[in-house]
Amino acid sequence: MGTSLSMENQIVAAIRRIMRAVDLHSRRLAEEHGLTGPQLATLQAAANLGESSTGTLARAVHLSGPTVTGILDRLTKRGLVDRTRNGQDRRSVTVRLTSDGESVLAAAPSLLQDRFRQELTRLEEWEQTTILATLQRMAAMMDAESLDASPLLVPGPLDAATQAAAPVISPAETVAESTDSAAIPAKAPTVP
Amino acid sequence: MGTSLSMENQIVAAIRRIMRAVDLHSRRLAEEHGLTGPQLATLQAAANLGESSTGTLARAVHLSGPTVTGILDRLTKRGLVDRTRNGQDRRSVTVRLTSDGESVLAAAPSLLQDRFRQELTRLEEWEQTTILATLQRMAAMMDAESLDASPLLVPGPLDAATQAAAPVISPAETVAESTDSAAIPAKAPTVP
DNA sequence: CCGACATGCTTCGCACACGAACGAAATCTT
DNA sequence: AAGATTTCGTTCGTGTGCGAAGCATGTCGG
Numbered sequence: 362m363g364t365s366l367s368m369e370n371q372i373v374a375a376i377r378r379i380m381r382a383v384d385l386h387s388r389r390l391a392e393e394h395g396l397t398g399p400q401l402a403t404l405q406a407a408a409n410l411g412e413s414s415t416g417t418l419a420r421a422v423h424l425s426g427p428t429v430t431g432i433l434d435r436l437t438k439r440g441l442v443d444r445t446r447n448g449q450d451r452r453s454v455t456v457r458l459t460s461d462g463e464s465v466l467a468a469a470p471s472l473l474q475d476r477f478r479q480e481l482t483r484l485e486e487w488e489q490t491t492i493l494a495t496l497q498r499m500a501a502m503m504d505a506e507s508l509d510a511s512p513l514l515v516p517g518p519l520d521a522a523t524q525a526a527a528p529v530i531s532p533a534e535t536v537a538e539s540t541d542s543a544a545i546p547a548k549a550p551t552v553p
Numbered sequence: 554m555g556t557s558l559s560m561e562n563q564i565v566a567a568i569r570r571i572m573r574a575v576d577l578h579s580r581r582l583a584e585e586h587g588l589t590g591p592q593l594a595t596l597q598a599a600a601n602l603g604e605s606s607t608g609t610l611a612r613a614v615h616l617s618g619p620t621v622t623g624i625l626d627r628l629t630k631r632g633l634v635d636r637t638r639n640g641q642d643r644r645s646v647t648v649r650l651t652s653d654g655e656s657v658l659a660a661a662p663s664l665l666q667d668r669f670r671q672e673l674t675r676l677e678e679w680e681q682t683t684i685l686a687t688l689q690r691m692a693a694m695m696d697a698e699s700l701d702a703s704p705l706l707v708p709g710p711l712d713a714a715t716q717a718a719a720p721v722i723s724p725a726e727t728v729a730e731s732t733d734s735a736a737i738p739a740k741a742p743t744v745p
Numbered sequence: 746c747c748g749a750c751a752t753g754c755t756t757c758g759c760a761c762a763c764g765a766a767c768g769a770a771a772t773c774t775t
Numbered sequence: 776a777a778g779a780t781t782t783c784g785t786t787c788g789t790g791t792g793c794g795a796a797g798c799a800t801g802t803c804g805g
Contacts, residue, residue, distance in 0.1 A: 368685065372673075373664045375688035377594070377615050380572055381762085382695035384791090388763060391790085399791065402569070416753060423569045428792050430755055435790080452753045452800045472565045477694050481564075493560060495687040496567035502669050503574035573792085576761090580793060583760085591761065607784065620762045622785055627760080644770045644783040 386474050394469055395439070399424070403432050404466050407442060407456050414453045415444075441465055578666050586661055587631070591616070595624050596658050599634060599648055606645045607636075633657055 387398030396404070399422070406421040407413065413421075419429040433456065436442045441462035447453040458466070471478060481489060579590030588596070591614070598613040599605065605613075611621040625648065628634045633654035639645040650658070663670060673681060 368681065369663060369665055369670065371685055372688060373594070374615065375685070375692045376571065376575060378692035378696050379568065379688070380575070381615050382692070383568060383572070384762065386695075387791090397790065402565070414753075415755095423566065423573050424791095425793055426754065427756080427794080431791070434755095450753085450801070452798095454754065471561060473561055474695065476697075478561065480694050481561075489560060491683065492687050492691065493563055493567070495684050496564060496571070496691075499684065499688075500567045500570035500574070502672050503578075503666065504570050505668075576792065579760090589760065608782090616761090617763055618784065619764080619786080623761070626785095642771070642783085646784060 382474075390470070394465075396465070396469060398472055399428075399432055400436060401466075401469055401472060403429060404436065404441060404458070404462060404469075405472075407458055408463070408466055412455050412457055414447070415456060416453075418456060436462070574666075582662070586657075588657070588661060590664055591620075591624055592628060593658075593661055593664060595621060596628065596633060596650070596654060596661075597664075599650055600655070600658055604647050604649055606639070607648060608645075610648060628654070 383398065390401065391397045394401075402422050403418060403424075406418055410417065410421060415429055415433060416426060418433075419426050422429065424432075433442060433444060437444055440459055443457045443459050445455050445457070447455050473481075481492075484492075575590065582593065583589045586593075594614050595610060598610055602609060602613060607621055607625060608618060610625075611618050614621065616624075625634060625636060629636055631653075632651055635649040635651050637647050637649070639647050665673075673684075676684075
C-alpha cells in the first residue's frame, strides 16, 4: 500500500541533515571562538535590540524562555552580558552587552559556514531568492502548526496579526532588514 | 550589495524556526504516542534495514554513534527493540525490532506534521519538487563542509533547478537513502 | 486593602546530540 | 605468536532545547 512515502522521507532526511550540519557547525564555532551557535545568535540579538528583557530576546531568536535562561547563564559566566533587574517592573530582567561582549561579537564570524556563504553568493540571484522563499515557506507552514493548537482553520481574510505571523506567499520582494518579532500581544489561553 | 547581510540573517532565522518546529512536533509525538521524533526515525530505519548494527543505523538516520546508543537505550527499556551481540563479530551489536516494536511502529504517525503534509500535497507538483530540491541542495552544501574539508562539491550550480530536479525525484520505490557514502572503508586520514 | 489572577524569569527533569575517551574484539605487522 | 593498530559500541562531560512547576512581582476586582 502506501509506499509513496519517498517524498516525505526525503524531506525529513534533508531536514535532519541540515539540523545536524547546523549542530556540527555550532560545535566548531565553540571550539574556535568559544561561542556556540545559539550563544552567538543570542548575543547578536542582544546587540541589535539594545537593552531588552530575556523574554523579548527569546522571541527574537525563536527559542523558549528556559532555553535562553540557560544560554544567558553561560554568557553571563563568561562576562559577555550583564543581567540586572528592571527598576520599573521588577519581574523583568534587562540584558545588556558588556564591552567584552561587544568586542567578542565584533570578532565573531557569521552563523553560517563560510563555504556555504561563498557558494550561496555564487548562485544566481533568483536562486538565492528561491532558497530563501522556500525556507520561509517551510518555516511558516511548520511553526504555524506548532504555534496554535486551536482547531481553527485558516478561513479567508487574515488580519494584521495573523498576517505577520504567517506570511506564506510573498512576491519576490522579501523582507528588507526588519528584525521582525514586533509585539506578539500576549495570546489568550485557549483551553484551561 | 547592502542587502546580502539581511539575506543571511533571514536564512538563519528560517532554519532556526524550522528546527524549533521539528523539535516541538517531536515533543507532541512523545506526548501522544510515547515516541519522540528521533526514536521514531530510528525505529523506522531499523524496520527498513532489518537486522543491522548500531553503526549502520546511525548512518541511516544521520546521527552520531553515541546519540543512537542513547536512543536505543530508551527504545530497549520500552521493549521495542532487542540488542544482541553478533556471533561472528562480537564487537558488533545487532538490533532487531520486537513484535511490540512492530505494532507500535505500525500505529505510529508520520514524522511530519499532518497539517504540513496536507498543505504539501495541496501544492503543485513543481512546487513540491522545488522544495525538495532546495532542501537537498542546502543539506548537500552544509554537511559537505561539516563532513570534511574534502574538495567534493556539487557539480554545476548553474541551471540547477532543471538539472537538480530530475535526478532527485526517484520513483516511489525504496528511495535507498544515501546517494553518498557507499563504502567508506578506505583509509583513515585523521589528525596528526 | 487584600485575595485572585496574570506575568516574567528561573529551576527542575527529560531527551537529544556531539566529541573524547574507554574497553573489547578483530586485524594487521613483525 | 606477541604486539600494534583499527574498529565497534558504550560511557562521560557539556550544551542545547522543551514543558511543568516554582517564585517573585504586578494588576485587578471586591
